[in-house]
Amino acid sequence: MAMPEKRYVLITGGSRGIGAACALVCARQGWDVAVNYTQDGAAAQSVVEQVQALGRHAVAVQADVADEAAVIAMFEILDAGLGRHSVLAGLINNAGVVDKACRVEDMTGERLQRMFAINVFGTFYATRQAVLRMSTRRAAPGSNRGRGGAVVNISSVAARLGGAGQYVDYAASKGAIDTFTYGLARELATEGVRVNGVRPGIIDTEIHASGGQPGRARQLAATIPVQRPGTAQEVAEAAAWLLSDAASYSTGAVIDVSGGRSCG
Ligand code: NAP
Numbered sequence: 002m003a004m005p006e007k008r009y010v011l012i013t014g015g016s017r018g019i020g021a022a023c024a025l026v027c028a029r030q031g032w033d034v035a036v037n038y039t040q041d042g043a044a045a046q047s048v049v050e051q052v053q054a055l056g057r058h059a060v061a062v063q064a065d066v067a068d069e070a071a072v073i074a075m076f077e078i079l080d081a082g083l084g085r086h087s088v089l090a091g092l093i094n095n096a097g098v099v100d101k102a103c104r105v106e107d108m109t110g111e112r113l114q115r116m117f118a119i120n121v122f123g124t125f126y127a128t129r130q131a132v133l134r135m136s137t138r139r140a141a142p143g144s145n146r147g148r149g150g151a152v153v154n155i156s157s158v159a160a161r162l163g164g165a166g167q168y169v170d171y172a173a174s175k176g177a178i179d180t181f182t183y184g185l186a187r188e189l190a191t192e193g194v195r196v197n198g199v200r201p202g203i204i205d206t207e208i209h210a211s212g213g214q215p216g217r218a219r220q221l222a223a224t225i226p227v228q229r230p231g232t233a234q235e236v237a238e239a240a241a242w243l244l245s246d247a248a249s250y251s252t253g254a255v256i257d258v259s260g261g262r263s264c265g
Contacts, residue, residue: 008087009032010035010093012034013066013093013127014095015093019204019236026241033052063075067115073130092150098120100212102214131152132194135194137193149192149194151195151196154198157201158202158262159171160175161263162264195252198243200263201231225262235258
């Protein structure tokens with residue numbers, strides 16, 4: 002696949018944690034970067050400045066991925082902004098949330114709506130817009146669109162472990178992401194777009210605090226075969242490889258980055 006010299010990747014939830022680490026690893030590998038966020042514009046701007054310090058173009062763009070209109074508006078902003086410097090050739094669907102630990106019978110409809118709206122629908126919404134721009138099926142003469150690309154979906158080993166007693170909703174949302182990866186990879190296999198996933202294990206980020214357990218990553222170290230939580234950087238390295246041309250024969254693959262914690 003002939004790719005233009007300057008390419009950018011959109012990273013949803015790029016303002017901190019795994020998304021921020023993806024932004025910096027991708028920038029070091031030559032990508033321009035669009036950093037999506039919802040709440041913390043200052044954190045997203047800090048990531049943008051770190052990417053720019055590496056010599057790449059970068060922009061922060063606010064959108065709740067669960068809001069399809071906001072996602073469409075975000076891509077239009079990027080078309081007119083970062084898209085003047087480089088072509089959209091990558092999407093990392095990283096934005097995701099957990100909720101407080103509880104059993105399934107205690108999960109409210111409101112909780113389930115939010116979980117699936119962000120983790121699943123948000124991934125579909127962003128990917129739809131990316132495919133409209135990347136698929137060679139959509140290529141038009143003289144257009145910047147339709148030159149191919151790669152999508153990486155951030156799943157979780159919870160998709161296989163199930164999250165019993167704590168996060169079955171979250172685990173099921175990540176199971177949906179794995180199925181999405183397998184299906185979309187085949188749908189786009191002849192259209193220049195590769196689709197892969199990464200299943201992180203327990204990674205030391207702020208997501209655990211948002212689920213009411215700030216010390217969770219370190220507390221669970223003894224349950225992980227390698228006896229430590231992973232770092233956002235370790236997940237980002239796998240995502241960036243799947244995004245890169247070095248992974249040109251990989252599509253429909255999901256890599257565990259979990260210190261050996263990957264099944265029952
Ligand atoms: P994190 O530290 O909580 O960061 C989440 C990021 O997502 C933030 O940048 C946040 O931006 C953004 N975000 C949240 N809701 C959003 C929405 N509706 N629209 C757009 N952006 C949104 O999380 P993390 O640990 O880096 O996790 C990143 C991904 O890895 C998630 O999909 C998570 O499920 C997955 N994962 C994490 C672990 C782990 O142990 N950490 C394990 C397996 C999988 P704002 O702050 O601006 O809202």
